Amino acid sequence: MARQVQTAIWIKQGNHSCQLQNAEQKLLNLCDAVDDSKPSWKIPLKNCIKLNSGDADIQKLPPKPQRLLVYTESLNNIGISQEKFILDTNFWKDQVHHYWRLMNISNTQIRNVMDMNAYWGGFAVALNMFPVWMMNVVPICMNNTLSAIYSRGLIGAFHDWCEPFSAYPRTYDLIHADHLLSHYKDKREGCLLEDIMLEMDCVLRPQGFIIIRDDASIFSRIKGLAPKFLWDVKSYMLEDKQKKMEYVLICRKIFWAIV
Known part of the structure; x- marks a missing residue:
């Protein structure tokens, strides 16, 4: 007998409006911008998400x-x-x-x-x-x-x-x-x-x-x-x-x- 399972599909948005809105409501924390220039080597994980301000520029690059x-x-x-x-x-x-x-x-x-x-x-x-x-x-x-x-x-x-x-x-x-x-x-x-x-x-x-x-x-x-x-x-x-x-x-x- 076939069993049914629930499946959730998450689509990452092309902009940061959702993350910014949740940050304003204190539902999540944003990482410091200075962290972008730091190498991720033996750095403890932080309770925050990173917003890449360069996403728009990357999308313009050719394949x-x-x-x-x-x-x-x-x-x-x-x-x-x-x-x-x-x-x-x-x-x-x-x-x-x-x-x-x-x-x-x-x-x-x-x-x-x-x-x-x-x-x-x-x-x-x-x-x-x-x-x-x-x-x-x-x-x-x-x-x-x-x-x-x-x-x-x-x-x-x-x-x-x-x-x-x-x-x-x-x-x-x-x-x-x-x-x-x-x-x-x-x-x-x-x-x-x-x-x-x-x-x-x-x-x-x-x-x-x-x-x-x-x-x-x-x-x-x-x-x-x-x-x-x-x-x-x-x-x-x-x-x-x-x-x-x-x-x-x-x-x-x-x-x-x-x-």
Whole structure:
């Protein structure tokens, strides 16, 4: 015998008139506007709701992939000029071309990619031409650029790389770390380079790649530690954003062999 169940369907309105009316009647609390600029990292939940004043602007943005290349108000709010935005987009497009050439792989060998220091998502935008799933990570100890990543239609999250990263249910074929490790150098007591490298190794698949751009002092330590993780490390020279040559490490995780 069939049983009947009650179903409630809630439709979220396109404006905030209902929430504002309930707030006036003291039926709910509104969050402080200053909370919009704070990273939601280890912040206790509050008994309030957030009204996004930028909803109207977001609705005017074009769909992907056109949205990836649009200069938004979120970028302006975090101090990124349109000129800097264009230069960053073109820079990472060129770097991705160099990366694939140096790794000597086909366009379909990389499926899941993580940018450990995503800034405002330029590296992810450059990978839009490939069939990849992209995770952008904004380190909690750096500038809060997550709003700009979301405005470009990208996926992102805050994280502290001194702590484990929950990669379930996927691991990664490519991890990108642009001037991340030197930032954590002596940043926190008890947070060692070895710990961050171990976390990178945990979320990386066998035969996966790690691309590291950083200071020369960091490279010497990585090369010394890499054999312990069974990473095959090669160094190359590529241009940075100031058109100066800098070292780039491309590491590959090899299979463990029982002998």
